[in-house]
Amino acid sequence: MTGTVTGSTTETVPRVVLDGRNLSYGDVVAVAHHGAEVALADAVLPRLVRERAVVDDVVDRQVPTYGLTTGLGTRSSYALPRDELDLFSVRTVRGRANAVGDPLSVPVVRAAVLARVNGIAGGGSGVRPEIARLLVDMLNTGVHPVIPEVGSIGASDLCQMAHVGLVAIGEGSAEFAGTVLDGGTALRRAGLTPARLGPKDGHVLCSASPLAAGQGALVLHEATALLALAQAVTALTYEGFRANTSPLDSRILDLRPAPGQSGAASELLALLEGGELTDPRHARRVQDPISLRCAAQVHGALYAALDFADAALRPELNGCGDNPVVLPGEGGILSSGNFHTPALALALDTLALSLTQTAALSAERMRRLLDPAVTGLPANLSPYGPERSGFAPLAKTAQALVAEIRMLSVPVCTDTRQGAAAVEDDSTNAALGARRLATMLVRLGQLLAVEALVAAQAVDLAAPPVLGRGPRFLHDAIRRLVPALDDDRPCGVDVEAVHRHVLGSDEVRGRLRAVVAEGPKATSLSVDDSNRF
Numbered sequence: 001m002t003g004t005v006t007g008s009t010t011e012t013v014p015r016v017v018l019d020g021r022n023l024s025y026g027d028v029v030a031v032a033h034h035g036a037e038v039a040l041a042d043a044v045l046p047r048l049v050r051e052r053a054v055v056d057d058v059v060d061r062q063v064p065t066y067g068l069t070t071g072l073g074t075r076s077s078y079a080l081p082r083d084e085l086d087l088f089s090v091r092t093v094r095g096r097a098n099a100v101g102d103p104l105s106v107p108v109v110r111a112a113v114l115a116r117v118n119g120i121a122g123g124g125s126g127v128r129p130e131i132a133r134l135l136v137d138m139l140n141t142g143v144h145p146v147i148p149e150v151g152s153i154g155a156s157d158l159c160q161m162a163h164v165g166l167v168a169i170g171e172g173s174a175e176f177a178g179t180v181l182d183g184g185t186a187l188r189r190a191g192l193t194p195a196r197l198g199p200k201d202g203h204v205l206c207s208a209s210p211l212a213a214g215q216g217a218l219v220l221h222e223a224t225a226l227l228a229l230a231q232a233v234t235a236l237t238y239e240g241f242r243a244n245t246s247p248l249d250s251r252i253l254d255l256r257p258a259p260g261q262s263g264a265a266s267e268l269l270a271l272l273e274g275g276e277l278t279d280p281r282h283a284r285r286v287q288d289p290i291s292l293r294c295a296a297q298v299h300g301a302l303y304a305a306l307d308f309a310d311a312a313l314r315p316e317l318n319g320c321g322d323n324p325v326v327l328p329g330e331g332g333i334l335s336s337g338n339f340h341t342p343a344l345a346l347a348l349d350t351l352a353l354s355l356t357q358t359a360a361l362s363a364e365r366m367r368r369l370l371d372p373a374v375t376g377l378p379a380n381l382s383p384y385g386p387e388r389s390g391f392a393p394l395a396k397t398a399q400a401l402v403a404e405i406r407m408l409s410v411p412v413c414t415d416t417r418q419g420a421a422a423v424e425d426d427s428t429n430a431a432l433g434a435r436r437l438a439t440m441l442v443r444l445g446q447l448l449a450v451e452a453l454v455a456a457q458a459v460d461l462a463a464p465p466v467l468g469r470g471p472r473f474l475h476d477a478i479r480r481l482v483p484a485l486d487d488d489r490p491c492g493v494d495v496e497a498v499h500r501h502v503l504g505s506d507e508v509r510g511r512l513r514a515v516v517a518e519g520p521k522a523t524s525l526s527v528d529d530s531n532r533f
Contacts, residue, residue, distance in 0.1 A: 018121045028401070044132070048125075048132060054328055058333055059085060067087070085199040088202070093162050093165035093168075095162075099163060100151065102147050113210070117319065121453070137192050143186050144176070145163050146174060146180060147161075154427045156323075158206045160211055176190060212431040216348065228509065231267050231516070233503075239272075241288070241369060244287065253296070264296040272471065273518070274468050274469045311343075321339045362398075369391075381485065382488070388487065397450060408437075442515075450495050453495055456475050481501055
């Protein structure tokens with residue numbers, strides 16, 4: 001099926017077919033992280049041939065056209081000599097490969113190249129078909145351009161994607177088989193030949209926002225998974241705290257149907273199904289702290305933020321961000337603003353802020369678990385009470401993680417907007433918005449591991465007669481890896497173990513999804529999944 005990962009029992013590598021319209025986040029993950037094979041849909045190459053004919057015609061007739069027969073940016077009024085158009089494409093790539101910093105990871109590079117190929121496949125670029133085939137071959141043979149991490153201001157990812165263009169022409173640097181080589185050598189070892197650029201090809205290699213789109217797909221996929229984990233960890237905390245679940249009652253939530261809250265509440269109840277807490281009469285307190293009582297509202301807001309990000313990202317991942325665009329038939333080649341990504345940048349900023357709310361709530365739940373005045377459990381969850389530190393020092397780690405997450409949530413879409421004078425006078429920083437989210441998600445995962453570790457201890461000490469399905473599975477997974485805290489010991493290694501091998505486990509994530517999918521059994525609950533991402 002076009003745009004999906006396909007496979008059979010005889011295939012060792014799944015396959016993602018690109019048509020420019022149906023690339024999913026799961027496809028991006030499959031190619032970026034699992035090396036899925038990439039192919040162009042049957043209709044793509046004929047489409048590129050038709051568009052290229054338009055480019056060749058404009059060149060032959062010497063029609064003034066931005067970036068094709070004229071210069072770029074402030075030099076758009078300069079007419080290029082006909083015999084220099086091929087060389088201008090090469091100069092376009094060389095002159096824009098100005099990114100700096102540490103190299104982006106191979107998965108991010110693969111996601112960016114995949115997004116660029118898919119954008120080309122959908123039409124509008126006018127690039128020579130050979131360029132699209134080469135980019136696909138680079139993905140399938142494992143030639144990964146070295147792209148420094150800093151350089152995009154969101155008015156296309158020019159200065160970073162130009163490093164992909166360098167490798168395509170046999171220059172720059174690329175990772176191949178675990179070794180960084182010069183671009184030409186990497187291509188040769190992979191059995192590939194550097195591209196010969198024609199008019200417009202160099203600009204196409206640098207254009208659009210495939211880095212923001214590709215890494216954006218990766219972070220949205222992971223953010224969705226982390227929200228599901230945040231729900232499961234919260235349910236475990238509910239069990240250790242003996243929380244009151246009456247705020248999850250659909251009759252209450254329907255009185256003020258805030259985005260996402262009903263779905264989040266239903267999931268929490270599904271996770272707690274099989275235990276005592278689905279009946280609020282088993283709660284320890286009449287009213288809990290906000291960090292427990294309003295988890296559905298905060299997590300629901302994150303679901304809504306993911307919906308917003310999804311609506312902004314899908315057109316970027318499956319659309320044409322080129323300028324100018326090529327329209328076969330009577331359209332010709334027209335100036336375009338499709339490279340600009342204000343909605344995506346705003347959505348990524350919104351997601352960052354919502355993740356920060358979720359992180360702050362997690363840290364506060366963890367702190368409440370340490371307080372005997374509200375839990376009735378030993379101080380700091382040490383079986384020895386105040387004679388030991390217990391988990392108290394871990395609260396500092398949690399607060400440090402929240403501080404870093406909050407710092408990274410500063411909006412980037414309202415930053416200074418300076419580009420090429422008098423022409424490129426606005427930008428979005430969308431690629432930066434996606435990149436900082438990747439760091440935020442790692443820190444949020446570590447924070448959830450802190451809460452999970454502490455919540456598992458609270459469950460051990462509270463010793464409820466029966467746990468809900470989700471908390472029981474998560475508690476067992478933690479205890480198979482990390483023993484309960486007796487005397488004081490270093491807990492950072494325990495947090496890392498839970499983060500990597502429990503919350504980071506595909507098996508754990510899948511089992512928890514299955515628990516949620518079964519849904520709560522209480523008939524009074526109304527499940528509203530309209531805001532689920």
